[in-house]
Amino acid sequence: MAETINPEFKFINNLTSALAEGDQAELINLIISTPIADLVQFIPALEIQEIVELFSLLPAKYTDVILSNLPSTFIKN
Numbered sequence: 001m002a003e004t005i006n007p008e009f010k011f012i013n014n015l016t017s018a019l020a021e022g023d024q025a026e027l028i029n030l031i032i033s034t035p036i037a038d039l040v041q042f043i044p045a046l047e048i049q050e051i052v053e054l055f056s057l058l059p060a061k062y063t064d065v066i067l068s069n070l071p072s073t074f075i076k077n
Contacts, residue, residue, distance in 0.1 A: 019053045
């Protein structure tokens with residue numbers, strides 16, 4: 001029987017790999033291929049440094065969409 005991979009684990013693993021390589025194209029592909037509902041669940045599970053790197057490498061049009069869909073409790077003053 002094939003082992004199923006947790007989608008959050010797979011996303012974080014792929015994201016970590018793309019961040020380590022500084023591969024903006026791979027990051028964009030990962031973001032646009034992941035439903036926004038999943039993104040807003042997966043992103044808070046990231047380490048702070050990973051979130052900073054993610055938003056620094058993505059073009060503003062992607063970060064704006066993600067930030068506008070994150071729960072207000074995620075963005076603290």
